[in-house]
Amino acid sequence: MDTTATIKVNLxxxxxxxxxxxxxxxxxxxxxxxxxxxxxxxxxxxxxREVLRQLPKSGRRVVVGPGYDSGVVDIGDGDVIAFKIESHxxxxxxxxxxxxxTGIGGIIRDILCMNCxxxxxxxxxxxGNLDSGHSRWLFHNVVKGIADxxxxxxxxxxxxxxxxxxxxxxxxxxxxxxxGFGKARDLTLGRMDRPDDVIILAGGATGRDGIHGVTFASxxxxxxxxxxxxxxxxxxxxxxxxxxxxxxxxxxxxxxxxVKDLGGGGLTCALSEMSSKGGTGVxxxxxxxxxxxxxxxxxxxxxxxxxxxxxxxxxxxxxxEISRVFQKWGLPxxxxxxxxxxxxxxxxxxxxxxxDIPPRLLTHSPLARRTARKSKKAQDKGATSRYRxxxxxxxxxxxxxxxPNIASKEVVYRQYDHEVGxxxxxxxxxxxAAVLRMISSDKAVAIKVDCNSSYCHLDPYHGHAVAVAxxxxxxxxxxxxxxxxxxxxxxxNPENPEVYWQFREAIRGxxxxxxxxxxPCVGGNVSFYNEDQKTGRAIKPTTMIVMLGLIEKLSLVTxxxxxxxxxxxxxxxxxLPELGGSQYHRIMNVKGGSPPRAVVSxxxxxxRTVIEAIRKGYVTAxxxxxxxxLAISLAEMAIKGGLGLTVDLKTIPRSPTMRFDEILFSxxxxxxxxxxxxxxxxxxLSLARKNGTPAARIGEVSRSGYAITSExxxxxxxxxxxxxxxxxxxxxxxxxxx
Amino acid sequence: MKVAVIxxxxxxxxxxxxxxxxxxxxxxxxxxxxxxxxxEDCDAAVLPGGFSYGDYLRAGIIAAHSPAMRxxxxxxxxGKPIIGICNGFQILIExxxxxxxxxxxxxxxxxxxxVKLKVxxxxxxxxKATAKxxxxxxxxxxxxxxxxxxxxxxxxxxxxxQVVFTYTNTQGNLTEEGNPNGSMDCIAGICxxxxxxxxxxxxxxxxxxxxxxxxxxxxxxxxxxxFTEM
Numbered sequence: 006m007d008t009t010a011t012i013k014v015n016l017x018x019x020x021x022x023x024x025x026x027x028x029x030x031x032x033x034x035x036x037x038x039x040x041x042x043x044x045x046x047x048x049x050x051x052x053x054r055e056v057l058r059q060l061p062k063s064g065r066r067v068v069v070g071p072g073y074d075s076g077v078v079d080i081g082d083g084d085v086i087a088f089k090i091e092s093h094x095x096x097x098x099x100x101x102x103x104x105x106x107t108g109i110g111g112i113i114r115d116i117l118c119m120n121c122x123x124x125x126x127x128x129x130x131x132x133g134n135l136d137s138g139h140s141r142w143l144f145h146n147v148v149k150g151i152a153d154x155x156x157x158x159x160x161x162x163x164x165x166x167x168x169x170x171x172x173x174x175x176x177x178x179x180x181x182x183x184x185g186f187g188k189a190r191d192l193t194l195g196r197m198d199r200p201d202d203v204i205i206l207a208g209g210a211t212g213r214d215g216i217h218g219v220t221f222a223s224x225x226x227x228x229x230x231x232x233x234x235x236x237x238x239x240x241x242x243x244x245x246x247x248x249x250x251x252x253x254x255x256x257x258x259x260x261x262x263x264v265k266d267l268g269g270g271g272l273t274c275a276l277s278e279m280s281s282k283g284g285t286g287v288x289x290x291x292x293x294x295x296x297x298x299x300x301x302x303x304x305x306x307x308x309x310x311x312x313x314x315x316x317x318x319x320x321x322x323x324x325x326e327i328s329r330v331f332q333k334w335g336l337p338x339x340x341x342x343x344x345x346x347x348x349x350x351x352x353x354x355x356x357x358x359x360x361d362i363p364p365r366l367l368t369h370s371p372l373a374r375r376t377a378r379k380s381k382k383a384q385d386k387g388a389t390s391r392y393r394x395x396x397x398x399x400x401x402x403x404x405x406x407x408x409p410n411i412a413s414k415e416v417v418y419r420q421y422d423h424e425v426g427x428x429x430x431x432x433x434x435x436x437x438a439a440v441l442r443m444i445s446s447d448k449a450v451a452i453k454v455d456c457n458s459s460y461c462h463l464d465p466y467h468g469h470a471v472a473v474a475x476x477x478x479x480x481x482x483x484x485x486x487x488x489x490x491x492x493x494x495x496x497x498n499p500e501n502p503e504v505y506w507q508f509r510e511a512i513r514g515x516x517x518x519x520x521x522x523x524x525p526c527v528g529g530n531v532s533f534y535n536e537d538q539k540t541g542r543a544i545k546p547t548t549m550i551v552m553l554g555l556i557e558k559l560s561l562v563t564x565x566x567x568x569x570x571x572x573x574x575x576x577x578x579x580x581l582p583e584l585g586g587s588q589y590h591r592i593m594n595v596k597g598g599s600p601p602r603a604v605v606s607x608x609x610x611x612x613r614t615v616i617e618a619i620r621k622g623y624v625t626a627x628x629x630x631x632x633x634x635l636a637i638s639l640a641e642m643a644i645k646g647g648l649g650l651t652v653d654l655k656t657i658p659r660s661p662t663m664r665f666d667e668i669l670f671s672x673x674x675x676x677x678x679x680x681x682x683x684x685x686x687x688x689x690l691s692l693a694r695k696n697g698t699p700a701a702r703i704g705e706v707s708r709s710g711y712a713i714t715s716e717x718x719x720x721x722x723x724x725x726x727x728x729x730x731x732x733x734x735x736x737x738x739x740x741x742x743x
Numbered sequence: 744m745k746v747a748v749i750x751x752x753x754x755x756x757x758x759x760x761x762x763x764x765x766x767x768x769x770x771x772x773x774x775x776x777x778x779x780x781x782x783e784d785c786d787a788a789v790l791p792g793g794f795s796y797g798d799y800l801r802a803g804i805i806a807a808h809s810p811a812m813r814x815x816x817x818x819x820x821x822g823k824p825i826i827g828i829c830n831g832f833q834i835l836i837e838x839x840x841x842x843x844x845x846x847x848x849x850x851x852x853x854x855x856x857x858v859k860l861k862v863x864x865x866x867x868x869x870x871k872a873t874a875k876x877x878x879x880x881x882x883x884x885x886x887x888x889x890x891x892x893x894x895x896x897x898x899x900x901x902x903x904x905q906v907v908f909t910y911t912n913t914q915g916n917l918t919e920e921g922n923p924n925g926s927m928d929c930i931a932g933i934c935x936x937x938x939x940x941x942x943x944x945x946x947x948x949x950x951x952x953x954x955x956x957x958x959x960x961x962x963x964x965x966x967x968x969x970f971t972e973m
Binding site (some may be wrong): 152156157158159171189213241243246247302334335353418420421422423424425426427428429430432435444559659 | 753755756758759762763766776792793794796797798799829847852853854855856882884886907946948949952955957
């Protein structure tokens with residue numbers, strides 16, 4: 006079958022004209038297919054790259070910034086952490102098990118490329134509400150796909166988050182992050198700098214799976230998407246494990262000059278990006294590629310997205326040594342060509358030239374000019390209906406605790422091996438972020454991925470600024486200093502001006518908070534077209550923020566569980582009437598309202614207070630106060646510690662006119678709850694004063710029972726065991742697992 | 744004492760157990776690729792956890808038929824200590840060095856969690872320094888760890904005092920609630936008749952440093968230490 010004669014091309018007429026102009030002739034069908042892939046939204050960032058330019062990218066710890074397979078930051082002593090996040094939304098919406106599994110596969114390779122050993126995975130997921138059978142099916146299979154794949158590779162899945170919301174019913178989000186540990190002096194980059202280096206393709210055999218996966222990801226999901234299933238790759242975690250070990254061993258020889266993984270856009274993307282970065286060219290013979298199927302055309306060979314493949318450039322005299330490594334691991338490989346100085350990407354098939362194109366033409370797509378318009382709806386979102394404060398706040402607390410967005414995610418993380426690697430100090434559920442120790446030193450890193458889609462929907466600017474702030478507070482609560490982020494943008498169709506406006510606002514909000522907190526962004530990923538064609542409904546805008554924090558000494562590691570009866574409970578930060586997008590509004594069925602606003606000065610003051618307090622040894626437990634508000638954060642700390650608490654709302658720093666329900670469930674940013682010994686309470690409070698953040702002792706840890714009062718008025722009273730029950734059983738019950 | 748940690752393709756707890764043996768216990772230890780493994784080169788061997796050969800066909804079965812396992816059997820015959828952890832336990836069972844079978848967990852899911860283990864016997868070199876009835880904290884991480892055996896096999900295991908570890912609740916009782924995977928008689932680890940080969944599903948190497956334990960203990964270390972002192 007000659008597929009080249011039937012390829013579908015998504016280029017616009019202007020883009021086709023531009024391709025012709027740059028090439029000086031009509032591209033042949035294979036070349037056209039390559040241009041089509043590389044100029045797709047997924048590979049080219051043609052709608053987003055101008056907007057992303059404003060993000061702060063430099064800082065004293067940045068070793069490798071955006072533009073490479075993953076960002077790399079310096080954590081001292083010559084050690085580095087590489088990290089990256091990527092979306093696999095479209096494949097997962099169609100084939101959740103393999104879609105999610107191969108999402109992990111891809112992100113692991115991005116870390117490996119830098120010569121870092123992958124040491125942790127995180128996943129950030131969005132589904133429709135669990136009363137929908139379709140959402141339960143997606144949720145169950147995505148988690149199983151992540152578990153089966155991640156567990157087998159020997160990389161622990163250490164953190165993540167899940168939200169359930171109607172807007173993700175058709176378009177679920179599957180964002181997977183990976184981080185790795187390495188040495189600064191050993192880093193490699195995905196570049197081809199020297200002519201005559203040998204190009205080796207190693208790993209899984211090339212087949213027809215996943216062809217045009219990228220174009221698929223650059224489209225909205227429609228009824229025909231079911232027929233896109235062949236565009237979803239099939240994962241093989243066992244081969245991936247061999248690829249990991251073989252790649253690290255090959256890199257140890259010193260004979261490898263550059264590595265790049267084959268992901269979206271397959272060989273075309275890897276060859277063009279590596280040579281374009283190095284200002285070189287390549288010459289390859291397509292028949293040399295080890296294949297899984299016979300009779301593949303040049304087009305298929307160049308565009309296949311078969312999994313578990315890596316491209317190496319090797320110094321000419323090192324070929325034999327590298328071959329031996331691959332043979333040891335039983336990893337198939339083939340020498341497919343060499344680097345040239347011609348500045349052209351030349352591919353031959355049985356001696357016949359089939360492609361001759363400058364790599365830069367592929368990697369430098371024309372920009373797509375998009376227009377942005379603030380929607381009428383967005384302007385109205387500030388308005389909210391008035392509602393009466395409920396009398397029974399205890400039952401409200403139970404209802405929020407058993408809402409799947411707040412409820413324990415244990416059923417998810419129990420399925421993930423989160424311990425392999427012997428680094429996991431704070432495990433899923435222990436704290437606001439995962440903490441992994443560095444075996445060779447007394448340091449640890451804290452890592453967390455976060456975003457609140459409901460806030461971002463109501464106000465993409467503040468919602469995303471808050472996402473950065475919350476992710477920062479999450480690592481701070483474990484004792485870490487935030488040092489860098491990577492992000493994953495998930496939006497609807499950028500050709501829709503309202504969606505594009507959301508995107509621009511999001512990046513503006515992220516930039517504001519990053520610059521304010523002096524945290525660089527070292528890489529990212531953009532996923533557009535998360536939209537259901539049938540209903541025309543786009544997902545709520547969601548940019549996941551992966552925050553990396555550094556803990557200088559293991560003794561500083563702090564979790565969220567209450568420790569000792571009689572210790573003080575202190576709230577840091579001011580509570581404001583910010584209930585838009587809150588979990589309370591969700592269960593009260595209140596739409597609209599103002600979501601929490603992020604203000605740099607408040608965030609700085611609160612985080613500085615908590616970091617300094619942890620360093621001085623004042624803090625026995627710390628928890629960020631966000632989703633569900635004060636009432637839920639306190640409940641989580643009690644549940645984790647198996648202890649009770651008594652809290653009086655009278656002294657809480659807040660706006661003067663707030664109702665009790667608002668104080669308890671407002672989700673204002675820039676707040677923490679910490680526990681501290683009686684003796685150190687005043688020191689902690691004066692530290693907060695020095696840093697300019699309001700703080701107050703609001704109660705103490707008790708033996709049992711969760712009791713919230715306002716002076717003599719009892720507001721909430723319940724046994725911690727019952728709260729724990731509601732909180733733990735909600736998701737299994739929704740999934741009909743109990 | 745020289746210990747070999749045998750690496751099969753797909754092993755993934757090899758580096759962890761290597762780290763504990765070398766850096767925590769300070770014993771001489773080699774990571775040995777399965778093809779280069781020879782019985783004469785070491786005094787003791789560890790079959791680490793992971794997914795050898797991707798757990799294709801059945802967990803542990805392909806590795807069980809590898810040439811390396813012929814050497815392991817040879818070592819076992821010579822009375823040298825062998826420990827198989829998680830996937831290593833599955834390999835020991837599939838190769839016939841330990842009796843019974845490990846099936847898919849009750850509930851059909853992979854489970855990663857810290858469990859309570861009870862030491863059922865001191866009558867073997869692995870637990871001789873740990874009093875019978877002691878309760879240890881250790882994590883499990885597996886999908887296929889439900890120990891089963893025929894009634895006669897099970898009877899013999901008990902009669903010969905080969906049940907080394909059981910899953911228990913915090914009070915030391917063998918209850919359904921304390922048994923994470925549905926193993927018969929809550930069995931978590933067993934040894935052979937000669938008492939030099941131990942297989943267990945929980946991971947002592949993940950419980951050997953207090954910093955990694957939710958209980959700030961290092962209960963796994965005493966098992967690994969006893970193993971290296973045999």
